[in-house]
Amino acid sequence: MATYYGTYGQKVQYLSSDPPSPQLGQVWFNSTSNLLKVGVTQQGAWATGGNLGTGRGGLAGAGTQTAGLAFGSGTPGNATEEYDGTSWTAGGNLATARAFLAGAGTQTSAAGFGGQTPPGVFSNATEEYNGTSWTAGGNMATTRRQLGGAGTQTVAAAFAGLTGDPAPNTAATEEYDGTSWTSGGNLAEARRQVGGCGTQTAALCASGNPSNTTAGTTSATEEYNGTSWTAGGNVIIEQFGQAAAGTQTSALMFGGSQPPNTVSQLYDGTTWTTGGAMATGRQDLAGAGTQTSALAFGGGSPGNATEEFTGGPVVVTRTVTGT
Amino acid sequence: MAYKYCTAENWGKGFIEIGESSRFDISGLPGNVWRIPANNKEANLWVFKVAGSFKTKAEAQAIVDAEVAKAQAAYDALPEEQKNNSINGRPENIVLE
Secondary structure, three states: OOHHHHHOOOEEEEEEEOOOOOOOOOEEEOOOOOOOEEEEEEEEEEOOOOOOOOOOOEEEEEOOOOOOEEEEOOOOOEEEEEOOOOOOEOOOOOOOOOEOOOOOOEOOOEEEEEEOOOOOEEEEOEEEEEEOOEEEOOOOOOOOOOOOOEHHHOEEEEEEEEEOOOOOOOOOOOEOOOOEEEEEEOOOOOOOOOEEEEEEEEEEEEOEEEOOOOOOOOOEEEEOOOOOOOOOOOOOOOOOOOOEEEOOEEEEEEEEEEEEEEEEEEEEOOOEEEOOOOOOOOOOEEEEEOOOOOEEOOOOHHHEEEEEEEEEEEEEEEOOOOO | EEEEEEOOOOOOOOOOOHHHHOOOOEEEEOOOOEEEEEOHHHHHHHHHOOEEEOHHHHHHHHHHHHHHHHHHHHHOOOHHHHHOOOOOOOOOOOOOO
């Protein structure tokens, strides 16, 4: 029988605890837990950020990891908070309290659109944030909640979502120019609770719930070029109620259900890979930032947790299992 | 994989740092319960840093059960119309590994 020593010319280390900074490919036997361990590469890791003042799920997000914006949902459902990389402070309130809306833009130039106003009326309204207060924008043609959003305040895209209760998911895309919405190309697969990010002319719609009435998931990724959607690589772990950040060719998708989980997945424009896991499993959270510097906030219960993702390869400890 | 449990309040920034989450798995559960790998020096140091209180699996399970029961009771108390409109449905029980 082949031995580790015979193959690699060295013996497996016996350590009473895992090394604090394992090397890639380092193998050791933890003599306390009686487990064989190895150092492997993982894409990115999460750290906690400052907690939201208002815990909530079904909110929307915009901005970056160090200049993030959270708005909507919770009680009374119109609260806005601004993140500076350390803590959240209150911003101006949305005129229309609502949950399960979508967001686009930056902390000082954001758009919020769609959603559901209490007690369950679906919305097509758009509001625009200038860093201080919200003002009314143009209405979407399709009223919907749990939609995807991408782009900026004046060049945004809205896609997917649930159009009523009970009513079907929509495949419709709409494009915003800062004043009014016009129709764009339809998704191949109608769905809601998708992971949406990118720009109006290079948007990404990943996974989500294609069922009109119950919990369901799809692995489908679709890419928008400003005119039509085409199929991208399938996600590894199907989700709904997840958040996404980044661009069409460099995206990060995180959290989701079912059940609420900590999964993160990275997309390079072709293929998805798994990344470091969040500490707090949750769905109906919001996201901001880029693939290598993302922000996750809200979702789950109590719904105030914030986590910051830093991309790049890190060596982590994994237990060797199997035969 | 063997796990240990502790309770600690997530104060936000700095509670879990990149250098910690990349060295061992930290998983949050209802009731400020955190699951970490057993027999892991770095994980034990993190618990010390966050002033965590170690719990046996049974104690941690009881805390999680109480939080889930609270959330389930809140859901059960909703009017039928709101239950039907609920996005996520009734919170599910969580069994610790």
